[in-house]
Amino acid sequence: MKLKNKTNSIFIDGKWHSVDEQDTETVYNPATLEPITEVAYGGKAETEAAIQAASSAFKTWRDMTGRERSRILYKAHELMLEDADRLGEILTTEQGKPLKEAIGEVKGAAGFLLWYAEEASRAYGEWIPSSVKSKRLLVIPQPVGVVGAITPWNFPASMITRKIAPALAAGCAIVLKPAPETPLSAIEIVKILEQAGMPNGVVNLVTGDAEAIGNTMLESKDVRLMTFTGSTDVGKHLMRESADHVKKLSLELGGHAPIVVFDDADIDKAVSLALVSKFRNNGQTCICANRVYVHESVQDAFQEKLTEKVAELKIGDGTEEGVKLGPLINEQALQKVEKHLDNAVKNGAEVICGGDKWNGGLDGYFYQPTVLSNVTDDMLVMNEETFGPIMPVQVFNDEDAVIDKANDTDYGLAAYIFTETTSRAVRVSEKLDYGIVGVNDVTPAVAEAPFGGIKQSGVGKEGGHHGMDEFLEMKYVSMGIDN
Ligand code: NAP
Numbered sequence: 001m002k003l004k005n006k007t008n009s010i011f012i013d014g015k016w017h018s019v020d021e022q023d024t025e026t027v028y029n030p031a032t033l034e035p036i037t038e039v040a041y042g043g044k045a046e047t048e049a050a051i052q053a054a055s056s057a058f059k060t061w062r063d064m065t066g067r068e069r070s071r072i073l074y075k076a077h078e079l080m081l082e083d084a085d086r087l088g089e090i091l092t093t094e095q096g097k098p099l100k101e102a103i104g105e106v107k108g109a110a111g112f113l114l115w116y117a118e119e120a121s122r123a124y125g126e127w128i129p130s131s132v133k134s135k136r137l138l139v140i141p142q143p144v145g146v147v148g149a150i151t152p153w154n155f156p157a158s159m160i161t162r163k164i165a166p167a168l169a170a171g172c173a174i175v176l177k178p179a180p181e182t183p184l185s186a187i188e189i190v191k192i193l194e195q196a197g198m199p200n201g202v203v204n205l206v207t208g209d210a211e212a213i214g215n216t217m218l219e220s221k222d223v224r225l226m227t228f229t230g231s232t233d234v235g236k237h238l239m240r241e242s243a244d245h246v247k248k249l250s251l252e253l254g255g256h257a258p259i260v261v262f263d264d265a266d267i268d269k270a271v272s273l274a275l276v277s278k279f280r281n282n283g284q285t286c287i288c289a290n291r292v293y294v295h296e297s298v299q300d301a302f303q304e305k306l307t308e309k310v311a312e313l314k315i316g317d318g319t320e321e322g323v324k325l326g327p328l329i330n331e332q333a334l335q336k337v338e339k340h341l342d343n344a345v346k347n348g349a350e351v352i353c354g355g356d357k358w359n360g361g362l363d364g365y366f367y368q369p370t371v372l373s374n375v376t377d378d379m380l381v382m383n384e385e386t387f388g389p390i391m392p393v394q395v396f397n398d399e400d401a402v403i404d405k406a407n408d409t410d411y412g413l414a415a416y417i418f419t420e421t422t423s424r425a426v427r428v429s430e431k432l433d434y435g436i437v438g439v440n441d442v443t444p445a446v447a448e449a450p451f452g453g454i455k456q457s458g459v460g461k462e463g464g465h466h467g468m469d470e471f472l473e474m475k476y477v478s479m480g481i482d483n
Contacts, residue, residue, distance in 0.1 A: 014200025
Protein backbone atom coordinates (compact mmCIF):
# COMPACT_ATOMS: atom_id res chain seq x y z
CA MET A 1 0.00 0.00 0.00
CA LYS A 2 1.52 3.30 -1.14
CA LEU A 3 0.71 6.47 0.79
CA LYS A 4 2.13 9.98 0.61
CA ASN A 5 5.15 10.72 2.84
CA LYS A 6 2.95 13.01 4.88
CA THR A 7 -0.80 12.87 5.49
CA ASN A 8 -3.05 15.66 6.75
CA SER A 9 -4.59 14.44 9.98
CA ILE A 10 -6.00 17.45 11.79
CA PHE A 11 -9.51 18.41 10.75
CA ILE A 12 -11.11 21.41 12.42
CA ASP A 13 -14.27 23.25 11.44
CA GLY A 14 -14.48 21.46 8.11
CA LYS A 15 -10.86 22.13 7.09
CA TRP A 16 -7.82 19.84 6.90
CA HIS A 17 -4.77 21.56 8.35
CA SER A 18 -1.66 21.15 6.24
CA VAL A 19 0.70 18.63 7.82
CA ASP A 20 3.61 20.55 6.26
CA GLU A 21 3.06 23.29 8.80
CA GLN A 22 3.06 21.00 11.84
CA ASP A 23 5.24 18.74 13.96
CA THR A 24 4.77 15.16 12.84
CA GLU A 25 4.99 11.58 14.04
CA THR A 26 5.53 8.48 11.95
CA VAL A 27 3.02 5.68 11.51
CA TYR A 28 4.65 2.25 11.08
CA ASN A 29 3.50 -1.03 9.63
CA PRO A 30 3.76 -3.42 12.62
CA ALA A 31 4.39 -6.41 10.33
CA THR A 32 7.43 -4.95 8.57
CA LEU A 33 8.34 -1.95 10.77
CA GLU A 34 8.46 0.13 7.60
CA PRO A 35 7.19 3.71 7.91
CA ILE A 36 3.82 4.18 6.19
CA THR A 37 3.46 7.95 6.44
CA GLU A 38 3.81 10.87 8.85
CA VAL A 39 0.82 12.54 10.49
CA ALA A 40 0.48 15.78 12.44
CA TYR A 41 1.42 15.88 16.10
CA GLY A 42 -1.13 18.30 17.48
CA GLY A 43 -1.71 19.40 21.06
CA LYS A 44 -3.41 22.05 23.17
CA ALA A 45 -3.86 24.78 20.54
CA GLU A 46 -5.43 22.43 17.97
CA THR A 47 -7.68 20.84 20.57
CA GLU A 48 -8.88 24.23 21.81
CA ALA A 49 -9.69 25.26 18.24
CA ALA A 50 -11.50 21.97 17.66
CA ILE A 51 -13.58 22.36 20.85
CA GLN A 52 -14.49 25.90 19.81
CA ALA A 53 -15.55 24.71 16.36
CA ALA A 54 -17.59 21.89 17.88
CA SER A 55 -19.30 24.22 20.39
CA SER A 56 -20.34 26.54 17.65
CA ALA A 57 -21.49 23.77 15.26
CA PHE A 58 -23.44 22.09 18.07
CA LYS A 59 -25.90 25.00 18.18
CA THR A 60 -27.22 24.22 14.71
CA TRP A 61 -26.59 20.45 14.59
CA ARG A 62 -28.69 19.91 17.74
CA ASP A 63 -31.62 21.78 16.17
CA MET A 64 -31.74 19.66 13.03
CA THR A 65 -34.36 16.93 13.06
CA GLY A 66 -33.28 13.36 13.73
CA ARG A 67 -34.31 12.55 10.17
CA GLU A 68 -32.00 15.25 8.78
CA ARG A 69 -29.08 13.93 10.82
CA SER A 70 -29.87 10.35 9.84
CA ARG A 71 -29.58 11.15 6.10
CA ILE A 72 -25.91 12.03 6.56
CA LEU A 73 -25.27 8.87 8.58
CA TYR A 74 -27.02 6.71 5.95
CA LYS A 75 -24.85 8.26 3.27
CA ALA A 76 -21.70 7.69 5.33
CA HIS A 77 -22.69 4.04 5.82
CA GLU A 78 -23.11 3.59 2.09
CA LEU A 79 -19.77 5.25 1.30
CA MET A 80 -17.95 3.16 3.86
CA LEU A 81 -19.32 -0.10 2.55
CA GLU A 82 -18.48 0.83 -1.06
CA ASP A 83 -14.89 1.45 0.00
CA ALA A 84 -14.57 -1.46 2.45
CA ASP A 85 -11.77 -3.29 0.60
CA ARG A 86 -9.48 -0.26 0.38
CA LEU A 87 -10.25 0.77 3.97
CA GLY A 88 -9.53 -2.79 5.09
CA GLU A 89 -6.16 -2.66 3.42
CA ILE A 90 -5.30 0.61 5.18
CA LEU A 91 -6.42 -0.90 8.47
CA THR A 92 -4.24 -3.99 8.04
CA THR A 93 -1.24 -1.88 7.06
CA GLU A 94 -1.37 0.27 10.19
CA GLN A 95 -2.73 -2.27 12.67
CA GLY A 96 -1.56 -5.66 11.43
CA LYS A 97 -4.69 -7.82 11.61
CA PRO A 98 -5.39 -10.18 8.66
CA LEU A 99 -7.06 -8.45 5.72
CA LYS A 100 -10.23 -10.51 5.97
CA GLU A 101 -10.64 -9.50 9.62
CA ALA A 102 -9.87 -5.89 8.71
CA ILE A 103 -12.53 -5.77 5.98
CA GLY A 104 -14.92 -7.43 8.44
CA GLU A 105 -14.15 -4.70 10.96
CA VAL A 106 -14.78 -1.97 8.39
CA LYS A 107 -18.16 -3.50 7.54
CA GLY A 108 -18.97 -3.79 11.24
CA ALA A 109 -17.92 -0.17 11.70
CA ALA A 110 -20.27 0.84 8.88
CA GLY A 111 -22.97 -1.15 10.69
CA PHE A 112 -22.85 1.34 13.58
CA LEU A 113 -23.47 4.19 11.13
CA LEU A 114 -26.50 2.36 9.78
CA TRP A 115 -27.92 1.40 13.17
CA TYR A 116 -27.66 4.96 14.53
CA ALA A 117 -28.96 6.45 11.27
CA GLU A 118 -32.07 4.43 12.09
CA GLU A 119 -32.05 5.43 15.76
CA ALA A 120 -31.61 9.17 15.08
CA SER A 121 -35.33 9.69 14.62
CA ARG A 122 -36.29 7.46 17.55
CA ALA A 123 -35.02 9.37 20.57
CA TYR A 124 -38.34 9.20 22.40
CA GLY A 125 -39.26 11.23 25.45
CA GLU A 126 -42.02 10.57 27.98
CA TRP A 127 -45.35 12.06 28.98
CA ILE A 128 -45.80 11.25 32.67
CA PRO A 129 -49.36 11.17 34.02
CA SER A 130 -49.42 13.82 36.75
CA SER A 131 -50.88 13.31 40.22
CA VAL A 132 -52.11 16.92 40.04
CA LYS A 133 -54.86 17.85 37.54
CA SER A 134 -53.34 21.23 36.68
CA LYS A 135 -49.95 19.91 35.66
CA ARG A 136 -48.43 18.21 32.60
CA LEU A 137 -45.10 16.46 33.00
CA LEU A 138 -42.79 15.95 30.04
CA VAL A 139 -39.38 14.32 29.69
CA ILE A 140 -37.42 15.50 26.65
CA PRO A 141 -34.21 13.80 25.51
CA GLN A 142 -31.62 16.36 24.46
CA PRO A 143 -28.03 16.01 23.24
CA VAL A 144 -25.38 16.29 25.96
CA GLY A 145 -23.28 18.81 24.02
CA VAL A 146 -19.68 18.65 22.84
CA VAL A 147 -18.11 15.22 23.22
CA GLY A 148 -14.41 14.42 23.66
CA ALA A 149 -13.71 10.98 22.18
CA ILE A 150 -10.47 9.02 22.67
CA THR A 151 -9.98 5.66 20.94
CA PRO A 152 -7.49 2.75 20.94
CA TRP A 153 -5.57 1.03 18.15
CA ASN A 154 -6.97 -2.50 18.39
CA PHE A 155 -10.17 -1.75 16.43
CA PRO A 156 -9.21 1.48 14.67
CA ALA A 157 -12.47 1.76 12.70
CA SER A 158 -15.25 0.25 14.77
CA MET A 159 -14.20 1.83 18.08
CA ILE A 160 -14.62 5.19 16.35
CA THR A 161 -17.99 4.67 14.66
CA ARG A 162 -19.35 3.00 17.82
CA LYS A 163 -18.88 6.41 19.48
CA ILE A 164 -19.32 8.86 16.62
CA ALA A 165 -22.50 7.39 15.18
CA PRO A 166 -24.66 7.51 18.35
CA ALA A 167 -23.20 10.89 19.34
CA LEU A 168 -24.08 12.40 15.97
CA ALA A 169 -27.49 10.73 15.89
CA ALA A 170 -28.23 12.24 19.30
CA GLY A 171 -27.24 15.72 18.06
CA CYS A 172 -23.82 16.06 19.72
CA ALA A 173 -20.68 17.53 18.13
CA ILE A 174 -17.35 15.74 18.53
CA VAL A 175 -13.62 16.17 18.93
CA LEU A 176 -11.89 12.85 18.25
CA LYS A 177 -8.38 11.75 19.20
CA PRO A 178 -7.45 8.37 17.73
CA ALA A 179 -4.54 6.16 18.81
CA PRO A 180 -1.14 7.20 17.41
CA GLU A 181 -0.52 3.72 15.97
CA THR A 182 -3.69 3.84 13.83
CA PRO A 183 -4.64 7.39 12.79
CA LEU A 184 -5.19 6.45 9.13
CA SER A 185 -8.51 4.68 9.63
CA ALA A 186 -9.70 7.67 11.68
CA ILE A 187 -8.71 10.04 8.85
CA GLU A 188 -10.63 7.90 6.35
CA ILE A 189 -13.76 7.86 8.53
CA VAL A 190 -13.68 11.63 8.91
CA LYS A 191 -13.27 12.02 5.12
CA ILE A 192 -16.31 9.79 4.63
CA LEU A 193 -18.39 11.91 7.01
CA GLU A 194 -17.19 15.04 5.21
CA GLN A 195 -18.18 13.54 1.86
CA ALA A 196 -21.55 12.49 3.29
CA GLY A 197 -22.33 16.14 3.99
CA MET A 198 -21.51 16.61 7.66
CA PRO A 199 -21.73 20.33 8.47
CA ASN A 200 -18.45 22.06 9.37
CA GLY A 201 -17.35 21.71 12.97
CA VAL A 202 -19.64 18.84 13.92
CA VAL A 203 -16.81 16.30 13.67
CA ASN A 204 -13.23 17.35 14.39
CA LEU A 205 -10.08 15.25 14.44
CA VAL A 206 -6.86 15.95 16.34
CA THR A 207 -3.91 13.56 16.22
CA GLY A 208 -0.90 14.01 18.46
CA ASP A 209 0.06 14.41 22.09
CA ALA A 210 -2.40 12.30 24.11
CA GLU A 211 -1.83 14.09 27.40
CA ALA A 212 -2.09 17.58 25.92
CA ILE A 213 -5.18 16.71 23.88
CA GLY A 214 -6.82 14.79 26.73
CA ASN A 215 -6.09 17.48 29.32
CA THR A 216 -7.44 20.22 27.06
CA MET A 217 -10.66 18.26 26.67
CA LEU A 218 -10.82 17.65 30.43
CA GLU A 219 -10.14 21.28 31.31
CA SER A 220 -12.77 22.63 28.92
CA LYS A 221 -16.16 23.54 30.37
CA ASP A 222 -17.63 23.09 26.90
CA VAL A 223 -16.78 19.38 26.66
CA ARG A 224 -19.71 17.84 28.50
CA LEU A 225 -18.92 14.17 27.98
CA MET A 226 -15.74 12.13 27.67
CA THR A 227 -16.17 8.88 25.79
CA PHE A 228 -13.10 6.67 26.00
CA THR A 229 -12.08 3.17 24.95
CA GLY A 230 -8.75 1.93 26.20
CA SER A 231 -6.93 0.73 29.27
CA THR A 232 -8.39 0.81 32.77
CA ASP A 233 -5.48 2.96 34.00
CA VAL A 234 -6.16 5.75 31.51
CA GLY A 235 -9.91 5.37 32.14
CA LYS A 236 -9.34 5.97 35.86
CA HIS A 237 -7.23 9.03 35.08
CA LEU A 238 -10.00 10.49 32.91
CA MET A 239 -12.57 9.72 35.61
CA ARG A 240 -10.53 11.56 38.26
CA GLU A 241 -9.83 14.55 36.05
CA SER A 242 -13.45 14.83 34.93
CA ALA A 243 -14.51 15.68 38.48
CA ASP A 244 -13.76 19.40 38.33
CA HIS A 245 -16.37 20.04 35.64
CA VAL A 246 -18.55 17.04 36.61
CA LYS A 247 -18.46 15.70 33.05
CA LYS A 248 -20.48 12.73 31.96
CA LEU A 249 -18.33 9.69 31.25
CA SER A 250 -18.65 6.65 29.06
CA LEU A 251 -15.72 4.27 29.55
CA GLU A 252 -15.00 1.03 27.71
CA LEU A 253 -11.96 -0.39 29.48
CA GLY A 254 -9.88 -3.52 29.81
CA GLY A 255 -11.06 -7.08 30.34
CA HIS A 256 -9.89 -10.48 31.54
CA ALA A 257 -12.39 -12.83 29.98
CA PRO A 258 -12.75 -16.41 31.17
CA ILE A 259 -13.99 -19.21 28.95
CA VAL A 260 -15.62 -22.12 30.79
CA VAL A 261 -15.90 -25.39 28.86
CA PHE A 262 -18.43 -27.57 30.69
CA ASP A 263 -18.60 -31.37 30.49
CA ASP A 264 -21.74 -31.12 28.33
CA ALA A 265 -20.12 -28.84 25.73
CA ASP A 266 -19.85 -29.83 22.08
CA ILE A 267 -16.06 -30.19 22.06
CA ASP A 268 -15.46 -29.51 18.35
CA LYS A 269 -17.54 -26.36 18.60
CA ALA A 270 -15.81 -25.38 21.86
CA VAL A 271 -12.38 -25.72 20.23
CA SER A 272 -13.30 -23.60 17.20
CA LEU A 273 -14.92 -20.94 19.37
CA ALA A 274 -11.99 -20.83 21.81
CA LEU A 275 -9.66 -20.43 18.85
CA VAL A 276 -11.59 -17.44 17.50
CA SER A 277 -11.93 -15.88 20.93
CA LYS A 278 -8.22 -16.14 21.76
CA PHE A 279 -6.47 -15.62 18.43
CA ARG A 280 -8.72 -13.17 16.57
CA ASN A 281 -6.76 -9.92 16.21
CA ASN A 282 -3.85 -11.86 17.72
CA GLY A 283 -5.43 -11.79 21.17
CA GLN A 284 -5.56 -8.00 21.17
CA THR A 285 -9.27 -7.73 21.81
CA CYS A 286 -10.77 -6.40 25.03
CA ILE A 287 -13.28 -9.26 25.08
CA CYS A 288 -10.91 -12.03 23.99
CA ALA A 289 -10.42 -15.04 26.24
CA ASN A 290 -7.57 -14.48 28.65
CA ARG A 291 -8.02 -17.77 30.56
CA VAL A 292 -9.76 -21.05 29.83
CA TYR A 293 -11.27 -23.45 32.38
CA VAL A 294 -12.05 -26.93 31.08
CA HIS A 295 -13.98 -29.65 32.90
CA GLU A 296 -11.67 -32.52 33.82
CA SER A 297 -13.81 -35.09 31.97
CA VAL A 298 -13.30 -33.32 28.60
CA GLN A 299 -9.85 -31.84 29.17
CA ASP A 300 -7.89 -34.46 27.17
CA ALA A 301 -10.16 -34.28 24.13
CA PHE A 302 -10.28 -30.46 24.25
CA GLN A 303 -6.52 -30.05 24.56
CA GLU A 304 -5.70 -32.55 21.81
CA LYS A 305 -8.06 -30.96 19.28
CA LEU A 306 -7.06 -27.45 20.30
CA THR A 307 -3.35 -28.13 19.85
CA GLU A 308 -3.98 -29.59 16.39
CA LYS A 309 -5.94 -26.48 15.33
CA VAL A 310 -3.46 -24.00 16.81
CA ALA A 311 -0.65 -25.65 14.83
CA GLU A 312 -2.60 -24.91 11.63
CA LEU A 313 -2.77 -21.14 12.24
CA LYS A 314 -0.71 -19.34 9.63
CA ILE A 315 1.36 -16.41 10.93
CA GLY A 316 2.57 -13.51 8.79
CA ASP A 317 1.81 -10.18 7.16
CA GLY A 318 -1.96 -9.70 7.33
CA THR A 319 -2.14 -8.86 3.63
CA GLU A 320 -0.87 -12.33 2.73
CA GLU A 321 -3.52 -14.88 1.72
CA GLY A 322 -4.48 -17.35 4.45
CA VAL A 323 -2.73 -15.53 7.32
CA LYS A 324 -4.67 -15.89 10.57
CA LEU A 325 -2.22 -14.22 12.95
CA GLY A 326 -0.63 -10.88 12.19
CA PRO A 327 1.91 -9.03 14.31
CA LEU A 328 1.39 -7.53 17.75
CA ILE A 329 1.01 -3.77 17.65
CA ASN A 330 4.35 -2.71 19.13
CA GLU A 331 7.45 -3.59 21.13
CA GLN A 332 5.72 -3.07 24.51
CA ALA A 333 2.95 -5.46 23.50
CA LEU A 334 5.53 -8.11 22.59
CA GLN A 335 7.39 -7.56 25.86
CA LYS A 336 4.19 -8.00 27.85
CA VAL A 337 3.47 -11.32 26.15
CA GLU A 338 7.03 -12.50 26.84
CA LYS A 339 6.75 -11.41 30.48
CA HIS A 340 3.50 -13.38 30.95
CA LEU A 341 5.04 -16.46 29.32
CA ASP A 342 8.24 -16.30 31.42
CA ASN A 343 6.29 -15.82 34.61
CA ALA A 344 4.03 -18.78 33.85
CA VAL A 345 6.90 -21.11 32.92
CA LYS A 346 8.97 -20.10 35.97
CA ASN A 347 6.02 -20.96 38.15
CA GLY A 348 5.45 -24.41 36.67
CA ALA A 349 3.27 -23.97 33.56
CA GLU A 350 3.80 -26.41 30.71
CA VAL A 351 4.07 -25.05 27.16
CA ILE A 352 1.85 -27.28 24.99
CA CYS A 353 2.63 -25.37 21.79
CA GLY A 354 4.23 -22.07 20.79
CA GLY A 355 5.99 -20.22 23.57
CA ASP A 356 8.37 -18.02 21.60
CA LYS A 357 8.69 -15.17 19.11
CA TRP A 358 8.03 -16.06 15.49
CA ASN A 359 10.88 -15.47 13.07
CA GLY A 360 9.38 -15.90 9.63
CA GLY A 361 11.54 -13.39 7.80
CA LEU A 362 9.58 -10.28 8.77
CA ASP A 363 10.89 -7.60 11.13
CA GLY A 364 7.58 -7.04 12.93
CA TYR A 365 6.35 -7.96 16.40
CA PHE A 366 5.34 -11.58 15.89
CA TYR A 367 4.68 -14.21 18.54
CA GLN A 368 3.64 -17.84 18.11
CA PRO A 369 0.14 -18.85 19.15
CA THR A 370 0.72 -20.48 22.51
CA VAL A 371 -1.19 -22.90 24.74
CA LEU A 372 -0.22 -23.44 28.38
CA SER A 373 -1.35 -26.11 30.83
CA ASN A 374 -0.64 -26.61 34.56
CA VAL A 375 -1.37 -22.95 35.16
CA THR A 376 -2.06 -21.71 38.68
CA ASP A 377 -4.21 -18.83 39.90
CA ASP A 378 -1.27 -16.69 41.01
CA MET A 379 0.33 -16.44 37.54
CA LEU A 380 0.25 -13.09 35.72
CA VAL A 381 -1.52 -14.64 32.77
CA MET A 382 -4.42 -15.61 35.06
CA ASN A 383 -4.72 -12.12 36.54
CA GLU A 384 -3.68 -9.46 34.01
CA GLU A 385 -4.84 -8.73 30.50
CA THR A 386 -2.18 -10.40 28.29
CA PHE A 387 -3.36 -8.78 25.04
CA GLY A 388 -1.51 -11.38 23.01
CA PRO A 389 -1.72 -14.96 21.71
CA ILE A 390 -1.26 -16.95 24.95
CA MET A 391 -4.03 -19.31 26.03
CA PRO A 392 -3.65 -20.70 29.58
CA VAL A 393 -5.85 -23.74 30.24
CA GLN A 394 -6.83 -24.87 33.74
CA VAL A 395 -8.88 -27.92 34.74
CA PHE A 396 -11.97 -27.74 37.03
CA ASN A 397 -14.56 -30.17 38.32
CA ASP A 398 -17.26 -28.17 40.09
CA GLU A 399 -19.70 -25.63 38.64
CA ASP A 400 -19.90 -23.31 41.67
CA ALA A 401 -16.14 -23.34 42.15
CA VAL A 402 -15.45 -22.41 38.53
CA ILE A 403 -17.98 -19.56 38.67
CA ASP A 404 -16.13 -18.21 41.74
CA LYS A 405 -12.84 -18.44 39.85
CA ALA A 406 -14.27 -16.76 36.78
CA ASN A 407 -15.58 -13.90 38.93
CA ASP A 408 -12.40 -13.50 40.95
CA THR A 409 -11.06 -10.47 39.08
CA ASP A 410 -11.46 -6.70 39.18
CA TYR A 411 -12.50 -6.80 35.53
CA GLY A 412 -16.05 -7.49 34.36
CA LEU A 413 -16.27 -7.07 30.60
CA ALA A 414 -17.02 -10.42 28.90
CA ALA A 415 -17.20 -14.08 29.93
CA TYR A 416 -17.99 -17.17 27.84
CA ILE A 417 -19.54 -20.51 28.64
CA PHE A 418 -19.72 -23.51 26.36
CA THR A 419 -22.54 -25.88 27.29
CA GLU A 420 -25.37 -27.68 25.50
CA THR A 421 -27.73 -27.51 28.51
CA THR A 422 -30.21 -24.63 28.57
CA SER A 423 -30.70 -24.58 32.33
CA ARG A 424 -26.97 -24.43 32.92
CA ALA A 425 -26.59 -21.70 30.30
CA VAL A 426 -29.18 -19.54 32.06
CA ARG A 427 -28.08 -20.36 35.62
CA VAL A 428 -24.39 -19.68 35.00
CA SER A 429 -24.99 -16.58 32.84
CA GLU A 430 -26.95 -15.03 35.70
CA LYS A 431 -24.16 -15.72 38.21
CA LEU A 432 -21.27 -14.35 36.16
CA ASP A 433 -20.24 -10.80 37.20
CA TYR A 434 -19.74 -9.51 33.67
CA GLY A 435 -21.40 -6.95 31.43
CA ILE A 436 -21.47 -9.45 28.55
CA VAL A 437 -21.88 -13.23 28.60
CA GLY A 438 -21.44 -15.33 25.46
CA VAL A 439 -23.14 -18.72 25.53
CA ASN A 440 -21.60 -20.82 22.74
CA ASP A 441 -20.82 -17.45 21.14
CA VAL A 442 -17.56 -15.50 21.24
CA THR A 443 -18.40 -12.56 18.97
CA PRO A 444 -21.13 -10.71 20.88
CA ALA A 445 -20.21 -7.19 19.68
CA VAL A 446 -22.98 -6.07 17.30
CA ALA A 447 -24.44 -2.66 16.53
CA GLU A 448 -27.89 -3.48 17.90
CA ALA A 449 -26.91 -4.71 21.38
CA PRO A 450 -25.50 -2.92 24.46
CA PHE A 451 -21.78 -3.63 24.81
CA GLY A 452 -19.95 -2.65 27.99
CA GLY A 453 -18.32 -3.79 31.17
CA ILE A 454 -18.95 -3.63 34.89
CA LYS A 455 -16.48 -3.30 37.78
CA GLN A 456 -13.16 -1.91 36.46
CA SER A 457 -14.08 -2.68 32.85
CA GLY A 458 -16.01 0.52 32.53
CA VAL A 459 -19.21 2.49 32.82
CA GLY A 460 -21.85 2.95 30.16
CA LYS A 461 -22.84 1.03 27.05
CA GLU A 462 -22.00 1.27 23.37
CA GLY A 463 -24.34 -0.19 20.78
CA GLY A 464 -28.10 -0.60 20.76
CA HIS A 465 -30.49 2.16 21.82
CA HIS A 466 -28.63 2.10 25.15
CA GLY A 467 -25.54 3.39 23.33
CA MET A 468 -27.41 6.51 22.25
CA ASP A 469 -28.69 7.16 25.78
CA GLU A 470 -25.10 7.94 26.80
CA PHE A 471 -25.21 11.03 24.56
CA LEU A 472 -28.61 12.26 25.73
CA GLU A 473 -29.75 14.16 28.81
CA MET A 474 -33.32 13.72 29.97
CA LYS A 475 -34.82 17.13 30.59
CA TYR A 476 -37.92 17.20 32.77
CA VAL A 477 -40.44 19.93 31.99
CA SER A 478 -43.20 20.52 34.51
CA MET A 479 -46.09 22.62 33.13
CA GLY A 480 -48.83 24.24 35.11
CA ILE A 481 -51.96 24.59 32.97
CA ASP A 482 -55.43 26.04 33.34
CA ASN A 483 -58.07 23.33 33.46
P1 NAP B 1 -4.52 3.06 26.18
O1 NAP B 1 -3.07 3.03 26.38
O2 NAP B 1 -5.37 3.34 27.36
O3 NAP B 1 -4.80 4.12 25.03
C1 NAP B 1 -6.07 4.37 24.52
C2 NAP B 1 -6.13 5.78 24.01
O4 NAP B 1 -5.98 6.67 25.11
C3 NAP B 1 -5.02 6.13 23.01
O5 NAP B 1 -5.56 6.99 22.04
C4 NAP B 1 -4.01 6.83 23.89
O6 NAP B 1 -3.15 7.68 23.18
C5 NAP B 1 -4.94 7.60 24.81
N1 NAP B 1 -4.31 8.07 26.05
C6 NAP B 1 -3.31 7.51 26.77
N2 NAP B 1 -3.03 8.28 27.84
C7 NAP B 1 -3.87 9.34 27.80
C8 NAP B 1 -4.08 10.48 28.64
N3 NAP B 1 -3.35 10.71 29.74
N4 NAP B 1 -5.05 11.36 28.30
C9 NAP B 1 -5.79 11.17 27.19
N5 NAP B 1 -5.64 10.11 26.36
C10 NAP B 1 -4.70 9.20 26.66
O7 NAP B 1 -5.06 1.69 25.58
P2 NAP B 1 -4.54 0.92 24.28
O8 NAP B 1 -3.29 0.23 24.63
O9 NAP B 1 -4.54 1.83 23.10
O10 NAP B 1 -5.75 -0.11 24.05
C11 NAP B 1 -5.79 -1.34 24.68
C12 NAP B 1 -6.74 -1.31 25.86
O11 NAP B 1 -8.04 -0.93 25.41
C13 NAP B 1 -6.92 -2.67 26.48
O12 NAP B 1 -6.92 -2.55 27.87
C14 NAP B 1 -8.29 -3.11 25.96
O13 NAP B 1 -8.93 -4.05 26.77
C15 NAP B 1 -9.01 -1.81 25.93
N6 NAP B 1 -10.18 -1.89 25.03
C16 NAP B 1 -11.42 -1.93 25.58
C17 NAP B 1 -12.54 -2.04 24.76
C18 NAP B 1 -13.92 -2.09 25.34
O14 NAP B 1 -14.87 -1.97 24.57
N7 NAP B 1 -14.09 -2.26 26.63
C19 NAP B 1 -12.37 -2.11 23.37
C20 NAP B 1 -11.09 -2.06 22.84
C21 NAP B 1 -9.99 -1.94 23.69
P3 NAP B 1 -1.54 7.44 23.25
O15 NAP B 1 -1.31 6.05 22.81
O16 NAP B 1 -1.01 8.49 22.35
O17 NAP B 1 -1.09 7.61 24.66
